[in-house]
Amino acid sequence: MKVVVSVGGSVLAPDLEPDRVADYAAAVQSLDEAGHTLGAVVGGGPTAREYIGTARELGANEIELDQLGIAVTRLNARLLIAALGGRAASPPAESYDEGRQAIRRGDIPVLGGIVAAQTTDAVAAAFAEYVDADLLVYATSVDGVYDADPKQDGDATRFDQLPAGELVDIIADMEMDAGSNAPVDLLAAKVIQRSGIRTVVLDGTDPNRLVRAVEDGEFDGTEITPEG
Numbered sequence: 351m352k353v354v355v356s357v358g359g360s361v362l363a364p365d366l367e368p369d370r371v372a373d374y375a376a377a378v379q380s381l382d383e384a385g386h387t388l389g390a391v392v393g394g395g396p397t398a399r400e401y402i403g404t405a406r407e408l409g410a411n412e413i414e415l416d417q418l419g420i421a422v423t424r425l426n427a428r429l430l431i432a433a434l435g436g437r438a439a440s441p442p443a444e445s446y447d448e449g450r451q452a453i454r455r456g457d458i459p460v461l462g463g464i465v466a467a468q469t470t471d472a473v474a475a476a477f478a479e480y481v482d483a484d485l486l487v488y489a490t491s492v493d494g495v496y497d498a499d500p501k502q503d504g505d506a507t508r509f510d511q512l513p514a515g516e517l518v519d520i521i522a523d524m525e526m527d528a529g530s531n532a533p534v535d536l537l538a539a540k541v542i543q544r545s546g547i548r549t550v551v552l553d554g555t556d557p558n559r560l561v562r563a564v565e566d567g568e569f570d571g572t573e574i575t576p577e578g
């Protein structure tokens with residue numbers, strides 16, 4: 351199976367703890383050894399937020415802040431590449447083409463951000479679409495898609511399954527709601543909808559959950575189902 355996994359920066363490197371990155375690399379490696387074709391997209395996490403916060407106070411504009419964010423996602427990508435040893439393409443792929451070429455060579459591409467004004471959620475969806483992935487997994491700090499932000503609303507309920515069109519509507523409503531944290535962003539939701547790629551959103555704090563989701567189809571989270 352061809353799988354693109356999006357690993358949130360807050361899951362991979364919340365504290366730059368090497369064991370956590372090594373555990374993720376081991377999970378990716380075990381899927382690789384099981385014969386799956388893999389690509390990884392890595393987010394910026396709290397380090398990106400700290401840089402962006404400092405630069406915003408210094409007067410940087412939004413595109414400059416995005417560029418800082420992209421730089422941090424690529425630093426995190428380098429951590430995963432270091433932990434993957436020779437199996438990963440190095441340096442981090444800076445375009446979808448570079449990532450796809452790495453897959454065609456038989457390497458594991460690791461991407462961070464690509465262009466300003468989006469997040470790595472959208473990168474993962476676009477890359478999955480570009481390489482015709484069978485499965486897109488979002489390993490995030492939330493265990494799925496809820497009808498409201500579970501951190502703000504105690505009555506929020508999780509969807510076990512969600513058609514892609516409904517995901518777009520739910521995320522659009524959440525993004526209107528200032529301060530609310532959507533598990534994937536709207537652009538990503540729209541790419542998932544148009545591509546029809548089977549997508550899973552799960553709590554990725556334990557990387558073994560990623561392995562189980564790919565190997566056994568078992569996960570505690572939300573499955574986004576293609577329409578039609």
Ligand code: UTP
Pocket residue numbers: 358359360392393394395396398415416417418419420423462463464465466467468469470471473
């Ligand atoms: P993330 O993908 O980690 O953003 O990229 P996020 O979703 O806000 O982080 P989490 O999931 O909550 O941890 C970090 C920042 O890098 C820039 C954006 O500013 C983003 O907020 N970025 C990332 C881009 O501008 N373009 C990209 O393609 C990716």
